[in-house]
Amino acid sequence: xxSPHVPAPLPLEPPPLARQLSSAGLxxxxxxxxxxxxxxxxxxxxxxxxxxxxAATVIAFLGGTHxxxxxxxxxxxxxxxxxxxxxxxxxxxxxIMPAYAGLVVxxxxxxxxxxxxxxxxxxxxxxxxxxxxxRLTAVAAMSCFLGAAGT
Numbered sequence: 400x401x402s403p404h405v406p407a408p409l410p411l412e413p414p415p416l417a418r419q420l421s422s423a424g425l426x427x428x429x430x431x432x433x434x435x436x437x438x439x440x441x442x443x444x445x446x447x448x449x450x451x452x453x454a455a456t457v458i459a460f461l462g463g464t465h466x467x468x469x470x471x472x473x474x475x476x477x478x479x480x481x482x483x484x485x486x487x488x489x490x491x492x493x494x495i496m497p498a499y500a501g502l503v504v505x506x507x508x509x510x511x512x513x514x515x516x517x518x519x520x521x522x523x524x525x526x527x528x529x530x531x532x533x534r535l536t537a538v539a540a541m542s543c544f545l546g547a548a549g550t
Contacts, residue, residue: 413531421535427453428542435549443550447498450546454505455490457539461512462486468523479519486512499550506543509536 412418431450438446462483469479486508493504513536520526 412527418531421531424457425535425538425542428539432542432546432549435546444498447502447546447550448494450543451494451498451501451505454502454509454539454543455487455494458490458505458508458512459487461509461516465515465519468519468525471523482515497550499547502543502547502550506540506547509540509543512536 413421428450431446431453434446435443435450462485465479466483469483489508490505493501493508495501496504513532516532517529520528520532
């Protein structure tokens with residue numbers, strides 16, 4: 400006899416490994432922002448580029464999560480896929496901007512991505528990720544803003 404598939408209850412928070420890896424992912428943001436203020440002026444462009452490139456990578460990843468969720472959704476529609484390509488496009492432009500402006504764009508984009516995630520995650524049953532996402536976004540965005548201020 401086939402029994403109907405009963406979905407497992409949704410967890411109350413992300414798994415410990417996801418929380419640990421996410422937190423570790425903040426190290427390049429915080430270290431990059433700190434180093435911008437501490438290194439010699441001739442080294443600073445390299446540090447700002449490293450921070451900007453890392454921020455762009457994370458922002459592209461955030462867009463990719465929307466693509467992945469849209470692929471699993473029953474009726475995703477073109478809007479979900481459309482948004483998924485916006486973060487990497489904006490981030491790629493920000494990388495080639497002067498650091499004082501590009502890092503601000505990254506910081507703003509991280510905040511915008513969080514706003515989009517609040518809608519998407521809640522609509523698809525991933526609301527338990529939002530507290531972690533908020534904390535990660537706050538530290539990452541602040542790191543970009545502080546890095547921009549140090550250039």
